[in-house]
Amino acid sequence: xxxxxxxxxSEVVNLIRGARHKAYQAVxxxxxxxxxxxxxxxxxxxxxxxxxxGVIDNLAHHIAKDHPDLKGFTRPxxxxxxxxxxxxxxxxxxxxxxxxxxxxxxxxxLNKCKLSEEREFYIxxxxxxxxxxxxxxxxxxxxLFERKVLLPAKVSPPAAFLFPDAQEEFKDIYLLDFLNLxxxxxxxxxKNGLVSNLKxxxxxxxxxxxxxxxxxxxxxxxxxxxxxxxxxxxGLSCLVAFELKIDDFKPGYMGQLSFYxxxxxxxxxxxxxxxxxxxxxxxxxxxxxxxxxxxRTLSPxxxxxxxxxxxxxxxxxxxxxxxxxxxxxxxxxxxxxxxxMLAEGSVA
Numbered sequence: 448x449x450x451x452x453x454x455x456x457s458e459v460v461n462l463i464r465g466a467r468h469k470a471y472q473a474v475x476x477x478x479x480x481x482x483x484x485x486x487x488x489x490x491x492x493x494x495x496x497x498x499x500x501g502v503i504d505n506l507a508h509h510i511a512k513d514h515p516d517l518k519g520f521t522r523p524x525x526x527x528x529x530x531x532x533x534x535x536x537x538x539x540x541x542x543x544x545x546x547x548x549x550x551x552x553x554x555x556x557l558n559k560c561k562l563s564e565e566r567e568f569y570i571x572x573x574x575x576x577x578x579x580x581x582x583x584x585x586x587x588x589x590x591l592f593e594r595k596v597l598l599p600a601k602v603s604p605p606a607a608f609l610f611p612d613a614q615e616e617f618k619d620i621y622l623l624d625f626l627n628l629x630x631x632x633x634x635x636x637x638k639n640g641l642v643s644n645l646k647x648x649x650x651x652x653x654x655x656x657x658x659x660x661x662x663x664x665x666x667x668x669x670x671x672x673x674x675x676x677x678x679x680x681x682g683l684s685c686l687v688a689f690e691l692k693i694d695d696f697k698p699g700y701m702g703q704l705s706f707y708x709x710x711x712x713x714x715x716x717x718x719x720x721x722x723x724x725x726x727x728x729x730x731x732x733x734x735x736x737x738x739x740x741x742x743r744t745l746s747p748x749x750x751x752x753x754x755x756x757x758x759x760x761x762x763x764x765x766x767x768x769x770x771x772x773x774x775x776x777x778x779x780x781x782x783x784x785x786x787x788m789l790a791e792g793s794v795a
Contacts, residue, residue, distance in 0.1 A: 479546045479553070486532030489525060503529075530557055534566065541567045547574050552583055559587045562767075568592045576654035585650065589622045593763040597770060601737055606747035609722060610683055613749070621651055621728065621753045628755055637691050637753075638662075638675055655682040663688075665710040674707050686711050686723040696732035696750055698740040705746040728753050 489506075492498040507522040531553055535542045541563075545553070552573055560566045569592065573583050598619035606613050625647045626640040641648045642661050649656055656678045663677040676689040688711060690704050704725040711723040725748040737750045757763070 475549055476546045479548070479550060482528045482550065483532055483545065485520075485525070486528035486530070487536070489529045490532050490536075493529075527554060527557065534563075538563060538567070541570060544570050544574060551580050552578075555580060555583055555587065559584075560592075561764075564596075565592045568595070578654075582650055588760075589624070589651075590757055590760055590763045591618075593760075593767050594618060594620050594622075594757075597763070597766055600749055600751065601734070601741060602749040603741040603744045603747060605745060606724060606749060609747050610685075610724065612683070613724070613747075616653060616655070616680065616683060617726065617749055617751065619751055620757075621751055622757060623648070623651070623753050624756055626755060632693060634675075634691050634693050637693060641676065641691075652678070655680050656687070657681060659686065665707065665714065667706075667710050667714075672707065672710065674711070677711075680724075683721060683724070684719070685721040686716060688723060688725045690725065690727050692727060692729040694730055696727060696729040696737055696740075698736065700727050700729075701740050701744050701746070701748065704748055705744060708746050708748070722747055724748065726751055 489498070489503060492502070493500065503525050504522055507520060507525055510517050510520045531545070534557060535545055548556075548570060556566050556569050556573075560569060569583065569587060572578065572586065572591075576582075578586065595618070600614045600617040600619050602610075602613045602617070610616070623641070625644050626637075628636060628640060632640075638661060645658060649658065657680075659677040659679050661676055663674040665672045665674065674688045675691045678687040678689070679685070680687050688704070688707050690700065690707070692700060704727055708723045708725045716723060725746060727748070727750045729750065729752055732750055732752055741748065741750065
């Protein structure tokens with residue numbers, strides 16, 4: 448087959464795939480809209496006392512007995528349709544997004560997420576990154592929302608200036624529970640594990656990350672230097688260099704990372720790309736030491752931790768509730784800038 452003919456065939460296949468995707472989206476929109484309307488009808492009937500809770504059982508039985516061609520309207524599903532409507536009916540930000548997600552994704556979010564902010568976060572994430580059901584469940588089970596709220600990514604001033612969305616694209620803690628590393632693992636063990644489980648690591652990083660290489664060679668002044676892992680971020684349009692450290696963060700690590708970023712920008716970065724970003728991925732870090740180190744660096748960089756397991760979700764949710772309570776008190780003027788409760792009659 449000629450190259451020209453093969454290209455033509457590929458264009459036809461792309462047209463077919465594009466049309467099928469649009470058709471699927473259209474069907475999903477109509478289906479979720481139907482479920483919303485059914486949930487709204489049931490909710491309004493129950494709230495007006497026209498129906499008791501038991502009537503929903505009767506409705507499910509009626510549909511199954513007299514309309515067997517209407518699949519999916521079982522008692523549990525009817526309750527979930529009502530739950531879908533009641534969860535988002537007063538949420539002006541989320542209700543327009545509801546029809547963009549498949550029903551199975553909604554069931555996962557409704558079953559696993561309690562806070563409205565949490566549901567909104569995962570709905571937006573699933574739409575933005577086109578998450579599969581499995582990927583969505585992993586992000587929820589990995590407490591991504593709690594990590595993002597409680598521990599926003601710590602970025603240097605140059606990174607914040609060049610990439611205003613950096614905190615949204617990167618994390619303070621990366622969950623590497625798929626590595627099964629021993630306690631006394633080496634940097635080589637860590638790097639090899641990430642490369643061997645690259646698909647899972649990319650899922651943890653985010654959909655816009657593309658792998659560019661391991662032990663990426665940089666030649667400066669006749670000497671060879673190697674970046675542990677190199678990625679390209681499509682959304683930010685820049686190279687992202689990962690330096691792996693199996694100990695606590697040390698300020699001296701910033702010098703090595705800055706050197707690598709300078710070499711990448713001079714010798715690897717293309718003209719249309721933005722300056723490279725560096726990530727020091729450490730086993731642990733002292734937040735105050737990180738703040739001091741990042742505040743004076745001239746490089747777009749951030750420091751993050753990797754964890755092979757997280758505290759139980761209940762603990763993180765408790766901390767999240769405490770965080771929201773503190774924010775509410777701060778909004779009322781009951782908390783000072785340092786987070787401490789003000790004594791009655793005192794002035795912040």
